[in-house]
Amino acid sequence: MRIPFVRHWKLLLAWLVGISIGMALFSSSSPLRARAQSAPHLGYGVNPLSSSDPGIGTMGFDWTKVFDSPGTRLPYRVLRRVDAHASTLSHLSAWGDWLENEARIWADGIEAWEIGNEPNLDASYGWAAPPNAADYTRVLCEAYRRIKRADPTAIVVSAGLAPTGRVPFTWNGHRGYCAPGVGWCPxxxxxxxxxxxxxxQAGAAHCFDALGFHPYGFAAPALAAPGSPECGPNDFCFRTVEVIHRIMAVEFGVDKPIWATEFGWLVDPRQVGRSECWNDPSFSGRHWQVVSPDQQATYLVQAYQWAEANWPWMGTMLLFNYELRIQRGPALLLPCM
Known part of the structure; x- marks a missing residue:
């Protein structure tokens, strides 16, 4: 999902620049590798269309995500996402060899690795097959072992889970599972x-340093609490990550950080000069999610502030997604999805 960035961006810019100044004062004498976490405890990151985009630094972000080898040492801390699908299991050892070699090559250029993306979905960018948490855990553990052997200081982040909402069905013994022919499942x-x-339950806690999650805001305000009417019956809101933390920490006793490897709010394209997107088939199912540019800016600032004040367990938060258009200011003006 592509999220047009704020056209009315000054509120967010002021917040991030202030944070970046504080981080520079705190850490100017330390190399990037030695500062895997920002000060304060959050990492302020972005999913950019180009990791060389000068707007990343302009906006005060100190982390960026890449989806391939960055090519050179970037002036930010780097999270690299690698593909991990059901098909990876058929050549797991060879895939592990490749990943270990990549981690060794990029030990001085990549701080963290995200293993896969939204593996609880059958989409091509997710598990690309009926999701299976135990199978994904096998891939995650192979990745963890290989990366740590090549670069013990690297941070391994599990794939960001997609917020799907509550699913009342059980399929093949899996609770909360949608499958064709089961209820209303498409x-x-x-x-x-x-x-x-x-x-x-499959042992994944031994195979990540941080749990990945995608706490998108959907149409809810940033401060809406899980279980509130604003979040709706599916808890489609930013703070739903609090439930994820509770499951991990309280139900399973796992004391590890969560990284928001994607998060944000979808701006109404009609308000940022992209009216044609409103009726584009790729966008039509997302009308209910849109917010105004001013709301988006406000919610993003509130999200960072809330996480800093209330979530000592939150690590890096990577806004999705971002591109700098010099002639228009920081704004994401892209194909509709």
Whole structure:
């Protein structure tokens, strides 16, 4: 999902620049590798279309995500996402060899590795098959072992789980599971909370340094609490990550950080000069999610402030997604999805 960035961006810019100044004062004498976490405890990151985009630094971000080798040492801390699908299991050892070699090559250029993306979905960018938490855990543990052998200081982040909402069905013994022919299910996917429970039951906690999650705000305000009317029956809101933390920490006794490897709010394209996107087929199912540019800016600032004040367990938060258009200021003006 592509999220047009704030056109009315000054509120967010002021907040991030202030944070970046504080981090520079705190850490100017330390190399990037020695500062895997920012001061204060959050990492302020972005999913950019280009890791060389000068707007990353302009906006005060100190982390960026890449989806391939960055090519050179970037002036930010780097999270690299690697593909991990059901098909990876068929050549797991060879994939592990490749990943270990990459981690060794990039030991001085990549601080953290995210293993896969939204594995609780059957989409091509997710597990690309009916999701299976135990199978994903096998891939995650192979990745963890290989990366740590090549670079013991690297941070391994599990794939960001997709918020699917509550699924009331059980399929093949998996709770919270949608499958064709089961209820109203159009495809295969699993409630992120049940997928997490199955991951942890399979031993995943031994194979990540931080748990990945995608706490998108959808249409809810940033401060809306899980279980509130503003979040709706599916808890589609930013603070739903609090439930994820509770499952991990209280139900399973796992004391590890969570990284928001994607988060944000979808701006109304009609308000940022992209009216044609409103009726684009790729966008039509997301009308209910949109907010105004001013709301988006306000919610993003509130999200960072809330996490800093209330979530000592939150690590890096990577806004999705971002591109700098010099002639228009920081704004994401892209194909509709």
């Amino acid at each position: 495809g295969y996917y699993q409630d992120e909370r049940e997928f997490l429970r199955e991951m942890l």
